Amino acid sequence: MPETNLEQRLANLEQELSRLRAEFAERRPEDLVCIICFSGEWDKVFAALTLATSALALGSEVHVFCTFWGASLLRGGPATPCRSHKRPWPQRLLDLLMPKSIEDLPLSRMNFFGIGRRMLRSMMKKKGVADLTTLMAEARELGVHFHVCDTSVSLFGWSDAEIGRIPGCDRCGAATFLALALKSRAVFFI
């Protein structure tokens, strides 16, 4: 009978549609933006924080994974990792050589022992461009999530207590962050 045939086809189509719908819902990215900050230079961190604050302003949940040199962007302010406990001399040397706070990061080009950075900062101030401290405060106010790379902090010798003092930050591994990145709308590597 043609009608039964039609009904059967319709039922098949409905079943297929609901299967595709479920699959689509599962695959649709969440409103997440992930930024991997590998670099520890003032200008690159500026780019990372500009992206982070803009994405937060647009209403996305933002996760910044600070790895290797990028971990230095979390130093300074209320928390200064690497001060409170004894550690072997290589880590102490690294601590001595790493920037003490976010504003101490060097420029990736034309730093000239910090003179270039100072000049750039005064130019930016005149033009009304936010500095790193302001962007960091805005990002925190808008609810950014920081993750610091587990391997990097073990290498640098930061303790859990020190990481605990960094606001809105936890330590995590690459797989944990990748799981977030895989369901994000956009991922940036800086």
Place this chain on the structure above:
Amino acid sequence: MAEPVQIDARGMRCPRPIIELAKARRNARPGDRILITADDLAFESDVKAWCDTTANRLVEIRTQGETTVAVVEII
């Protein structure tokens, strides 16, 4: 209708005007309006993108010289 919340973002460069808008939105209720003045040249396209992405309504936008005035209604 209640007076719009006013933000003066003149002298601020990208992304600060949009951050100010996002902060004002957090305290706003549906139907509230925010009037924001900025002289950042990216602001006109940024505020349009902001309204598009956050699903709020751009009621009015006018640019005169370098100054852009936008009125946003929170949905």
